[in-house]
Amino acid sequence: MSQASPSSEALSSPITTADSTSTTADDDKDVEHGKTPPAQSLDELVNTLKTKDTSKVIVRFAAIGNAPILKQSYYKITASNKFQTVIQFLRKELRYQGSDPLFLYINSAFSPAPDEIVSNLYKCFGTGGHLIINYCTTAAWG
Amino acid sequence: MTDKDREIARAIWNGKIPIQFIVDPANPRDALFIEVPRYSFLPLITPQLITHVDQLQASEPHSIWYEYDGEPLKWHYPVGLLYDIVTRMRPNSAAQQLPWRILVHNENFPETVLLRNPGIETIQDMYMSMIKEADFLRHGSTKKVMNLSKQDQTQLWHALSTERYDDHWNVNQHILDDRGVPLRSVPIRLYLPNQCPVIQDTASFTNDEGNLMTLGDVLKTIVPGLIVTGDTTTAPDFVVVSHGIELSLHTPIRWASDHLSYPDNFLHIIICRPIPSSSSPSL
Numbered sequence: 001m002s003q004a005s006p007s008s009e010a011l012s013s014p015i016t017t018a019d020s021t022s023t024t025a026d027d028d029k030d031v032e033h034g035k036t037p038p039a040q041s042l043d044e045l046v047n048t049l050k051t052k053d054t055s056k057v058i059v060r061f062a063a064i065g066n067a068p069i070l071k072q073s074y075y076k077i078t079a080s081n082k083f084q085t086v087i088q089f090l091r092k093e094l095r096y097q098g099s100d101p102l103f104l105y106i107n108s109a110f111s112p113a114p115d116e117i118v119s120n121l122y123k124c125f126g127t128g129g130h131l132i133i134n135y136c137t138t139a140a141w142g
Numbered sequence: 143m144t145d146k147d148r149e150i151a152r153a154i155w156n157g158k159i160p161i162q163f164i165v166d167p168a169n170p171r172d173a174l175f176i177e178v179p180r181y182s183f184l185p186l187i188t189p190q191l192i193t194h195v196d197q198l199q200a201s202e203p204h205s206i207w208y209e210y211d212g213e214p215l216k217w218h219y220p221v222g223l224l225y226d227i228v229t230r231m232r233p234n235s236a237a238q239q240l241p242w243r244i245l246v247h248n249e250n251f252p253e254t255v256l257l258r259n260p261g262i263e264t265i266q267d268m269y270m271s272m273i274k275e276a277d278f279l280r281h282g283s284t285k286k287v288m289n290l291s292k293q294d295q296t297q298l299w300h301a302l303s304t305e306r307y308d309d310h311w312n313v314n315q316h317i318l319d320d321r322g323v324p325l326r327s328v329p330i331r332l333y334l335p336n337q338c339p340v341i342q343d344t345a346s347f348t349n350d351e352g353n354l355m356t357l358g359d360v361l362k363t364i365v366p367g368l369i370v371t372g373d374t375t376t377a378p379d380f381v382v383v384s385h386g387i388e389l390s391l392h393t394p395i396r397w398a399s400d401h402l403s404y405p406d407n408f409l410h411i412i413i414c415r416p417i418p419s420s421s422s423p424s425l
Contacts, residue, residue, distance in 0.1 A: 042334075042335070042379050042415060043336070043377055045334075045365065045367045045368060046334050047340070048367065049334065049338050049341065050336070050337070050338050084302045107278070109275075109283065109284045110274035110275045110284060111267075112275065113268055115216075115218075116340075116342075117339055117340065117342075120340070120341065123342070123343055123344060124279060125278065125343055128357075141284070
């Protein structure tokens with residue numbers, strides 16, 4: 001079983017529910033769609049938005065070409081992390097050195113910038129309750 | 143796109159910011175003044191600085207970074223977006239005076255704040271990724287970009303780096319061509335004050351009844367706390383800015399996306415406090 005890292009923890013069992021609501025417990029967010037809270041002042045609003053989103057996003061890693069395969073493909077990652085965390089986590093899991101090339105893509109389509117936020121990526125590009133991340137050792141989709 | 147609309151898109155493309163690049167603050171005469179297109183990126187300026195400024199001639203492009211008023215500038219953001227962020231997020235800022243005075247550094251790269259390895263190849267790759275991400279949001283796949291010939295893909299970036307609007311538009315119009323593909327989400331990113339994380343979420347071009355959404359509708363969808371439903375009587379305590387222009391919340395989102403997006407096809411929207419006794423123009 002893979003080692004849990006501070007920012008991303010390995011699931012101890014295979015995912016049984018591929019439901020995005022497994023982003024559990026954090027019901028204190030009022031930024032969810034469908035609700036219409038009263039208009040806040042800009043400062044109040046920003047304070048709300050800056051509250052760390054501790055919910056988890058399930059990412060599914062899929063190797064492409066001759067990239068090494070992970071022991072497990074599903075991981076939970078804290079939603080407020082940057083994509084950089086995902087890159088570093090994958091490198092660590094694969095025991096890749098800094099100079100080894102590794103390319104990460106969302107939905108076999110594009111590479112997000114390392115400072116994009118996991119929750120944003122999940123909201124925009126998540127499918128079936130998780131965010132699909134393809135990785136390979138040579139550039140695959142330009 | 144009508145001729146009038148095309149003129150607006152072209153005017154947005156032609157927007158420039160006069161910048162004073164200062165290498166040695168103790169010796170302000172060692173500065174380079176350049177008018178930089180709002181859509182351009184700082185790594186595209188770096189080679190000019192290395193060529194023209196003696197102190198930088200031995201520098202690696204990757205080691206050069208830029209700072210305004212103590213804040214390292216994100217080199218992968220368009221210059222106009224950076225300028226709007228620093229001028230709008232801190233009222234009374236000296237940045238509202240032009241030229242915009244930027245400090246240039248060639249050592250102590252702030253790796254914890256900025257993405258590493260700024261360079262023309264890196265920014266080109268990032269630009270192509272952004273335009274694919276926008277295509278994915280708008281059309282649900284990156285087919286429009288991937289179906290372009292290699293030459294056309296290269297032309298997108300080349301037109302941007304050589305400031306040729308027509309060359310860019312001639313390719314980009316194929317990406318924005320929605321025939322045969324249902325429109326999905328508006329490629330939009332929101333920037334708020336006080337180091338708020340960037341917000342990106344899905345929002346449709348039309349509502350459930352098929353009516354076109356406005357910019358205000360889209361902001362309400364993404365940040366429900368921002369706008370009270372149907373409330374147009376009270377002045378909100380924020381303004382919405384892109385390309386240095388305060389936008390009306392009634393702007394149709396489809397029109398905004400097609401005419402006010404940066405060349406990466408994203409609307410980059412700043413939500414900030416109004417400038418007191420604002421004299422800035424609004425659309």
